[in-house]
């Protein structure tokens with residue numbers, strides 16, 4: 496390897512951003528070169544201007560190429576393109592086939608939520624996400640049949656669980672709230688927003704902590720502090736009332752309660768916090784983590800049964816029936 500090449504590779508090492516194949520799904524053409532990194536070398540894999548066709552994506556999937564690298568100078572532009580795609584799609588949800596729209600908006604929200612986690616001071620992106628989630632609540636309110644397919648597709652997209660978990664739990668919650676017929680459309684919209692935004696504090700946690708199996712006391716506290724961090728990140732920036740922000744800061748309190756305390760905690764937290772918490776726990780148990788395997792829906796429901804106590808036994812019965820259909 497020549498000196499120039501060695502220096503160039505060294506430069507690339509500090510100048511590259513990793514992107515996932517799922518970040519290519521909504522592009523018609525590549526606006527930048529895609530690099531691969533093998534045996535310590537970056538090589539151009541696909542050149543700028545190439546059409547992003549199904550054949551190209553299939554080729555990546557078959558060769559199990561899940562990640563690429565792009566140059567830092569292109570990354571900001573890439574994020575702006577995805578932001579535009581999200582804005583445009585959320586404004587045209589009523590046009591075209593709802594099943595495709597449901598899947599696309601859910602995945603695009605996931606990408607953009609990830610960019611927000613990278614920079615939680617990005618106010619423009621936060622406002623966009625807030626508006627998009629409101630539009631999604633309306634859209635899914637009229638197209639409930641597509642909630643479970645959007646849920647399944649999001650899982651196949653293999654987003655990091657800090658991104659997929661709030662969206663999955665919000666989709667599960669939304670169908671449950673609609674089916675209950677006791678909440679107003681506005682309350683349902685606010686709870687859907689609350690469920691999606693409740694984990695933005697995860698953006699402040701160092702990446703390696705998400706993969707550790709045995710966390711020490713400080714690390715457990717750091718991870719659970721994401722609920723309070725989420726509230727602080729959102730406070731004064733989005734039009735959610737203090738009640739909903741309080742649900743965000745408390746959304747792990749019930750799950751952390753010991754079983755002797757749960758009936759009290761259910762009364763203390765209120766039904767809205769309870770519903771956000773139980774759908775969050777159901778999604779967490781039924782999805783894989785880097786440090787443990789997922790469990791089935793019925794063991795998950797058994798685990799949350801004590802949290803609902805006698806007071807919410809009717810809601811629990813409804814939840815079991817609802818989950819039976821949702822996860823079918």
Ligand SMILES: [Fe+2]
Nearest residue numbers: 693694746747
């Ligand atoms: Fe959380």
